[in-house]
Amino acid sequence: MLRMQMQQEKHMKKQKKYRVLGPMASVFESMKTGSWRLERPKVEFSQCSKCGTCERYCPANVITIHKEKEECVQFIWDYCKGCGICANVCPKDCISMVDERGEE
Amino acid sequence: MFDIKSEAKGLVSHGVSACAGCGLELIIRNVLEILGEDTLIVIPPGCSALFCGYGNETALKIGGFQGNLENTAAYAAGIKAGLEMQGNNHTTVLAFAGDGATLDIGIQSLSGMIERGDKVLYICYDNEAYMNTGIQGSSSTPQGASTTTTPGGKVTPRKDLMQIVIAHRIPYAATASPANLADLKRKVKKAKETDGPAVLHIHTPCPTGWAFHPSKTIKISKAAVDTGAWMLYEYDNGTLKVNYKPKSLKPVGEYFKLQGRFKNISQEEVSIIQENINSRFNELLLGS
Numbered sequence: 001m002l003r004m005q006m007q008q009e010k011h012m013k014k015q016k017k018y019r020v021l022g023p024m025a026s027v028f029e030s031m032k033t034g035s036w037r038l039e040r041p042k043v044e045f046s047q048c049s050k051c052g053t054c055e056r057y058c059p060a061n062v063i064t065i066h067k068e069k070e071e072c073v074q075f076i077w078d079y080c081k082g083c084g085i086c087a088n089v090c091p092k093d094c095i096s097m098v099d100e101r102g103e104e
Numbered sequence: 105m106f107d108i109k110s111e112a113k114g115l116v117s118h119g120v121s122a123c124a125g126c127g128l129e130l131i132i133r134n135v136l137e138i139l140g141e142d143t144l145i146v147i148p149p150g151c152s153a154l155f156c157g158y159g160n161e162t163a164l165k166i167g168g169f170q171g172n173l174e175n176t177a178a179y180a181a182g183i184k185a186g187l188e189m190q191g192n193n194h195t196t197v198l199a200f201a202g203d204g205a206t207l208d209i210g211i212q213s214l215s216g217m218i219e220r221g222d223k224v225l226y227i228c229y230d231n232e233a234y235m236n237t238g239i240q241g242s243s244s245t246p247q248g249a250s251t252t253t254t255p256g257g258k259v260t261p262r263k264d265l266m267q268i269v270i271a272h273r274i275p276y277a278a279t280a281s282p283a284n285l286a287d288l289k290r291k292v293k294k295a296k297e298t299d300g301p302a303v304l305h306i307h308t309p310c311p312t313g314w315a316f317h318p319s320k321t322i323k324i325s326k327a328a329v330d331t332g333a334w335m336l337y338e339y340d341n342g343t344l345k346v347n348y349k350p351k352s353l354k355p356v357g358e359y360f361k362l363q364g365r366f367k368n369i370s371q372e373e374v375s376i377i378q379e380n381i382n383s384r385f386n387e388l389l390l391g392s
Contacts, residue, residue: 024162024167024168024169025156025157025158025159025160025161025162025169026105026106026107026160026162027106027107027109027160027161027162028106028107028108028109028110028112028117028161028162028163028164028165029109029110029117029157029161029162029163030109030110030117030118030120030163031119031120031121032119033118033119033120033121034119036124056285057130057282057285057322058130059122059125059126059127059129059130059133059321060118060119060120060129061112061113061114061116061133062118064113076118078118078119079118079119081124082124083124083125083311083318083319083321084125084317084318084319085125085318085321085322087319088319088320088322088323089322097319
């Protein structure tokens, strides 16, 4: 038993000692997932009731509702993956998915 | 402590490489919104490992690391014991594992954790197969669902995590679904305040593995709750309570026809599953 332990320690002692900063990652970074988008959500602002359902259900959390502005639904286009959940949950059906490269 | 390279509204970064329409992404955001910054997370390999990052980059503003598949609960229990030794009684330790890491590979360490009574919040997000490695069937895959290891549809019914943890006399356990986010948040809050182990079992629609369009994630989780394919209930200190009691459950076929994985299911199998669901639902109503 002791011999086996010594055998292991022999190799362990040969190794250099390193200072490692934890097993934890510490750089908070985002991927630009907006480049995945094939379709983009387009909002009919005049019909929007500003209920915030799309904001609650967006998996990427990129929707913000501005109650006072005319363009009340704001997207962060760098990260919107274009999944279409917002268009699907909207109770007023005022969000439609349009081709990413079709318009503008 | 964190080197913030890009801005985010909450504790989770916006650009995570989870598939478009992923239910898991929505769930982890809502869970961490309630738990707040004073949380440590343990994540086994799986889809959720996207959030604790690779190399030195992470997508969460809370401390945490990726452990092994089989001992998520043991890691979490150890971290909690360490915190208690330091006199820290406020930090929540969250174990965030998938169905494979909970019901197949990690069930022994979960069972041990509950038996010892370690104060850990264990969340199982259930996407009903090993999605990260390419849709292999797990023991939580429902009967009739097609995966790469059960191409003709799974022949046996799924394991019931809730019954397993209730058999341990756990202080708090509940099922939840992204169909009802208010209910999910309430349960997370309650689990956080529980003095002892708490287990949450959360239904997680997966567009890639279940073969449906990414925009239908919420619609599918609602259909699962309406048909009783996923039942919302909680077990709180010995009392069972059903949170969603429709007058009559919708036929389960309505939930199946929305998804590609149930494309080849036979009518007899649907009626067997329907019978199982009805008897389980009545059992729950009687127990509560």
